[in-house]
Amino acid sequence: MSRTVNTVLGPVEVDSLGKTLMHEHFFFGYAGHTGNTKYPVDRDEAIRVGIEVADKAKQHGVKTIVDATPNDSGRDPVLLKEIAERTGLHIIFSTGYYYEGEGAPAYFKFKQGLGTAEDELYELYMDEIQNGVGNTGLKPGVIKLGTGKDAITDYERMFFKVAARVQKETGISIITHTQEGTMGPEQAKLLVSEGADPNRILIGHMDGNTDIRYHLRTLEQGVYVGFDRFGLQGFVGAPMDKDRIGTLIGLIGLGYADQIMMAHDTVNYWLGKTPEWPKEMQKLITNWHVGNIFENIVPALREGGVTAEQIEQILVKNPNRIFGGSESLKARNKNKASGVR
Template sequence: MENVEVSSMLQTVTGLINEKEAGTLLVHEHILVGFIEDGKLSPKDYDRDEVVAMILPLLLQLKEAGCSTFVDCAPEYLGRDPYLLKELAAKSGLHLVTNTGFYKAPYLPPFVYQATEQDLADLWIREARNGIGDSGVFPGYIKIALNDGTSINETQQKILRAAIRTSLETGLPIQCHTIGGDTALHAGEIMKQAGFDRERFIWVHAQTGKDLAVHQQLAADGMWISIDSILPGTYDKHVDLLQQLLAHGVSGDRILLSQDTGWYTVGEERGGNLRPYHHLLTDFLPYAAEKGLDEHWLQQCVTRNPYQAMRIRS
């Protein structure tokens, strides 16, 4: 990962790509999710062929809409399946990106609570260097979560610090499920104390922060502000939020757009309520431009910005 040829590229499930190859990029979506507690989800809990049959048409529809790269955000024990992603990448022609890292309670396996931050970092660094199991797939980033609330509990602080160690060792960025501005500020303080470059950190679900001064401060520190859940029925709300963020001085170069949608839900018949991936590109971006947001900037939020956020750093 430290090789100069790797630096500034994006790691997909089928290899490294550059910015031109990455093209239009959805930075936070889901293929498969299994909400099974205590890290007990396994491939035996779902039919991989059925998942492919249900998800592939949605990915082909997305590709036709102009997308080139899709970041799958299910971490291990919540639905990460490198073999499934490799098959879907081959059949769809999309670049798919997976991760290393863990989520939060109650979806953590018991060993996480006893492990040290170095123990966890060692696991993730090993995957970054050697690949995920015998799949031949390498993670393109680190996916973690912080507990919901005003401060970060001990377990999730340990996971965050392990992710920082992993990023420093491998160059991989961190995507972090973070609800609310207080939690994001606490994470920012931990990173500052660790001397960690906030440009390696993506605040996922930043639309949950209510005080836009927090977004402005953290973006100025280098953190990426990822606005997701941009789904049909929410467009006016999201246009208003983006206009307010820009008016509050949040740099447009730090903003990412995505949907946090999909997905095949383990345990539900035929995966449950699967939602398309293409609406952000085909519906929201044109609508937001009609409402006065700069069309070039909107495109930047799904091309250059996410590539810069997700690239490997030396």
């Protein structure tokens, strides 16, 4: 049976996604950036940068990028569509909201007080997934969720509960943000307990934590984990890439290559005024770009004994599986034959 996923250019066959980066941002702005009217969005420049990023990714064999920008952080599927049209890259965009501490919670918190927030959020998710964003006709291919450091707030929990409900009804995949290497196991448990399919869940930014036990507590719930901040290191609670690589090699050695995905969480065009990074920070993020995995991380993994087949599993087969492609069917059939549920 043919299986498709929504991209900015319409539904595409999941089996055609190929090498995929599961968590990037062509452009991103923290909630409130529109209030600084001195720095409006330069749409031409955003597209120029987006094309440059897409072309660089394609040079490394990437065919698909999932743009994880949520609704309250400047998501613009029309801009993404133009980048896709001009580069041939598959771009899957998100519906969802950022975590409470860095998102735009006032609107839905007000509605929570009225007791109408969950119904309205469900209506939003379903309308975008089924009909498209506004009058664009462009439909998201994932739901994006997030939680803050060391806790899941009531506000954040509401989004998770509604997303699980929508996932059960539509089959859409879910990707998440975890803050500073915390709450991964709790996110997975919450979504699965609400009935979401673990095979359609990617718990993001798990490489913010180098404790193998933390990863195993998440993986044992059947979800995928994202080593998806390569290049963003040494601040905001992020470990150095060399330490992440060690953790990743350990998990692969334990047999979890089929539950891992990779990306960088790059922000390639900042909405509002571009951050002015201190010099020491600039040095740390020299490799925070869409080529880092292929130029630096994969060679290091190979030196650590990771095989080409395992790397293909992470970059090609696992993204296929989370979107329900033929690799997902193969995995289910294999588990059925071996008696694994």
